[in-house]
Amino acid sequence: GIELVTAVIARLETPTTDATSTAPWRLHWTNAGHPPPLLARPDGRTVLLEEASAPVLGVDPALARxxxxxxxxxxSTVLLYTDGLIERPGEDIGRGLTRLRQHATALAREPLPVFLDELLTRMSDRQQDDVAALALRVP
Incomplete structure (x- = not known):
């Protein structure tokens, strides 16, 4: 049978190491049916990166992405995570995404290890699904 897989495929573009460079860091991504990455700015504003949706992997490699x-x-902080972080049985996924944004707003200025640990603690529940999360802080 065909295996279908969700994924966010991302590439980070970093400026040159030249001390005079003012070029920004950039994230390029496509999302194949996965929960959207979260961008938390240092001022606390958060954005779900919902653009670039594409078919799940395994459907048809010829489909445009x-x-x-x-x-x-x-x-700023970029957070990639699995659906176990935001999904709750019987609850609309939008509520989980809202909860994620609220906690990320509150933690946006914390050091990265605190941001991630506190986010996982605040988002966890008793009947927890497997959760994987990866966070990156732009210097």
């Missing part, structure tokens, strides 16, 4: 790009401000 769109990509999106956004600038990553200094001090």
């Amino acid at each position: 769109t990509t999106a790009t956004c600038e990553l401000p200094s001090g």
Whole structure:
């Protein structure tokens, strides 16, 4: 049978290491049916990166995939995560995404290990699904 897989495929573009460079960091991504990445800016504003949706992997390799790009401000955090972080049985997934944004807003200025640990603690529940999360902080 055919295996279908969801994924976010992302590429980080970093500026040159030249001390005079003012080029921004950029994230390029496509989303194949996965929960959207979250961008938490240092001022607490959060954005779900919902552009660039594409078919799940395994459907048809000939299908076109769109990509999106956004600038990553200094001090911002990019969070990639599995659906177990936001899904609750019997609850609309939109509520889980709202909860994620609220907690990320509150934690946006914390050091990265605190941001991630506290986010996982605040988002967890008793009947927890497997959760994987990866966070990146722009210098």
